[in-house]
Amino acid sequence: MNNKYASLFEPMKIGKTKIKNRIGMSPMAASGMITPHNCFDKRAAEYYVERARGGAGLIITGGVEVENEIEQTKLGIFQNISTNPVAFALNSSEMIERVHAHGSKIFLQLTMGFGRSLFLDFVDSHPVAPSAIPHFWEPDVTCRELTTNEVEYMVEKMAEAAKVAASAGYDGVEVHAMHEGYLLDQFTLKAFNKRTDKYGGDLRGRLQLPIEILQAIKSEVGQDFPVILRYGVKSCIKAPHQGGLPGEDYQEHGRDLEEGLEAAKILEEAGYDGFNADLGSYEALYWAHPPTYIEHGCYLPYTKQLKEVIDVPVLTAGRMDNPEVAAEAVTSEKTDMALLGRGLLADPDWPNKVKSGETDKIRPCLGCHDGCMGRLESGKVISCAVNPACGREEEYKLHPPLKQKDVMVVGGGIAGMEAARVAAIRGHKVSLYEKNNSLGGHVVEASVPEFKKDERELLRWYGQELKENDVELNLGTEVDSQLVKEINPDEIILATGAKEKIPPIQGIDQDHVLTACDALMNPDKVGKNVAIIGGGLVGCEIAIWLAQQNKQITIVEMIEELMGAVFVSHANEMMLKDMIKHEGIEVKTDTSLLEVQENEIVTINKEFKKQNLNADTVLLAIGYESDTKLYEELKDIHPKTHLIGDARTVQNIMYGIWEGYEVARTL
Known part of the structure; x- marks a missing residue:
């Protein structure tokens, strides 16, 4: 083990419960992994056990509901212990036994x-809250105040x-x-x-509810059974329905740091372990679920101050999947345990790889939320964009084929590399063909901004994986049909990707008109005043990237809102929109490009009003x-031709990886 990571593998205690190391799995809702009685199902068991097998010292499950009479959530989404x-x-006991077999502890x-x-x-019932306040997602709906x-x-x-939980064998x-x-937090704010x-008034009154919960639990399970609290040190609310960005100066409208530290001292004295x-907060969802635009270890400046005022252990998530960041945080006493959420979804073996010094083999999390939080938000089972087996560990295990085949993969983008990797791991003889002189496809361009460095790391990881698995x-x-005939492979996987759209607009062929890929790979070609045509995810990210270079940016989007054409996880969407406002980027929605002129563009909005905008770069x-x-x-020439990734349907990185995995695992 590399000594610089040694602090992560020191044992620790929460209450009287000993934990083998200082790496834990952060709680994330195991949405959809549920039996008809609202228990964890077999998929959930495999999901948690896989992370214990990977070396995590502590597993904290996703939230389990304790009642469904007052706040009546729809069946099939969240586990509920009261059903x-x-x-x-x-159902839990066998899962717990398996987690324990790997030396890990598990908290419910x-x-x-x-x-x-x-x-x-x-939800099937009217939303509830501590007081009659507007609902976050539907402000016109007023929540019903809960009675005492x-x-x-x-x-x-x-x-x-x-x-x-204690009777089932959970460790805390x-x-x-x-x-x-969330509801408990609403009572304290x-x-x-x-x-x-008794549940309102000053700070102590507003803390009455978490204190009563603790006292009631301890009275049932005894003082030695650990009870910890998911705790927000700071709310990051700039205004109603408005979050505060990292580094932004604003007055806190929720719990500020001073109150957060004071409340923690009161709760520690009450007995939290x-x-x-x-x-x-939901106003600043990107702080609670930090996207790629937030630095790794983003909570540490605050948890360091928390540790200075309390003596019980502090556990910290917040993009802690960088081993150097995690180890340094424990060593310098900014936290007692590094919690990984999405990092352990991407690579369940993260702890074991760090311990064995194989950090270069860790599959990186992209901070995209497409496979995890985004799946929950869109009513799907949790998984991971870069790890298709996440949440379906047993069904998606890779098995050797009955017969080794010669597999030809055409296209070295994400989908093609994943297909080649998986086919080679299973034992096929794989050759990958790419018309460019480097791998990565459009992700090469997409990874240029500094805030997309995790995508650069993913490309590095794929290159290493292909080499280690002997992909030619x-x-x-x-590749053309003649080359395919000459090679005559048993299976062909086509991952030929997608081309950028060029609209048939007057003036579009001028030299100062660039595609997104051109601009990312040739930033010197981008002028001072830039009109970005398209306000999807790509357009918004490029707008931020250029604005941070002191460019004057206008986004022109033909529909009524930015990123409205495809699903983007709420945390990522919220942060991008807040960043666009913060950077002073002008946005024109319901507006289309009509013509490109020498130093300006002509736009037209839905009222058919034309406008000329300065633009030395389009x-x-x-x-x-x-x-x-x-x-x-090839489709009628070669019977075993598979089309995957953007070549099949233009989507995001997640679906490229998933399709590559699915096709290659079944060859």
């Missing part, structure tokens, strides 16, 4: 609810759930959540709690179209 407590304990996260933050599509009796009932259900529980603006009963500390690389080789980011030329030539 059938006996079945929940039985218990949630008293979501309140104003719950997606209305997920209802709150006391929820406290009882939390205690009952903890008792079931985490109270969800005095963070991110002055902005949302206007109550006059540890704090799983982070930042954020043929760079600078354009940058096209209107999307891509599939390149199916080779497929059309």
Whole structure:
């Protein structure tokens, strides 16, 4: 083991429970991994056990509901311990035994609810809150204020759930959540709690609920059973429905750092055994679920101050998947344990690889949220963009083929590299052909901005994987039907990608008109005043990149909102939009490009009003179209031709990887 990572592998205690190392799995909702009785199903068990097998010292499950009478969420989304407590304990016990077999501990996260933050599509009852306040997602809807009796009932259900957890064999529980603006957090925040009963008033009054929950749990399970709290040190709320960006100067409208530290001292004195500390709220969802635009270890400046005022362990997530960042944080006492959420989805073996000094083999998380949070938001089962086996570990295991085949992969973008990697791991003889002199496809251009460095790391990882698995690389080789006939492979996987769209607009062929890829690879060609045509994810990211270079940017988008044509996870979308405002980027929606002139463009909006805008550079980011030329030539000639990735349908990185994995695992 490399000595610089040694601090991550020192044992520690939470309460009296000993944990073998200082690497934990951060809680994330195991959405959809659920039995008819709302228990963890077999897929959930495999999901958690895989992370224990990978070396995590502590597993914290996603939030489990404790009641469904007051806040009635739809069945099939979240696990619920109150539906059938006996079945929940039985289902959990085997999973716990398997986690323990790998020397790991497992805590069950218990949630008293979501309140104003719950997606209305997920709930059958009227939304509730501490007070009659607007719902976050639907501000025209006013949440119903919970009665004192209802709150006391929820406290009882939390205690009952903890008792079931202890009987099942869980090593502790985490109270969800005095963070991110969930229901418990809403009770503790002055902005949302206007109550006059024992659960309102000053800070101590607003902390009455988490204290009562702790006291009720301890009375059921005893003082030695660890109870930790998911805790937001700071809310990062700049204004109602408005988050505060990293480095931005604003007045906190939620819990500021001073109150966060004071509240932690009160809660420690009440008896909490540890704090799983982070930042954020639904107003600043990108702090609670940091995208690629936020630095690794983003909570550490705050958890360092938290550790200075309390003595119980502090656990910290927040893009801690960089081993150097995680180890330094523990060594310098900014945290006691590094929690990885998405990092362990991307690579469950992260702890073992760090311990064995194989950090270069860690598959990187992109901070994209496409496979995890985005799946939950769109009503799908949690997984990972770069790890298709996440959440379906047993079904998606790779097995040797009955017969080794010669597999020809055409296209060295993400989809092609994943297909080649997986086919080679299974034992096929794989040759990959790429017409350019380097691998990566359009991800090469997309990874240029500094905030996309994780995509550069993914490209490096793929190059290493292809080499280690003996994939034959043929760079600078354009494949045609004649070459395919000469090679005559058993299977052909076409991952020929997509070409940028060029609209048939007057003046579009002038030298100062660049595609997004041209601009990213040739930044010297970009002038001072830039009109970006297209306000999708690509256009918005390039706008931020150029604005940070002091360019004057205008985004022209034909529909009514930015990033409205394709799904982008809420955290990423919110942060990009806030960054666009912060950088002073001008946005013109419901507006189309009509003509490109020498130093300006002509636009027209939905009211048919024309406008001339200064632009010494016009940058096209209107999307891509599939390149199916080779497929059309081969589909009737070679019976075993598979079309994947953007060549099949233009989508995001996740679907390119998933399609490459799916096709290659079944050859």
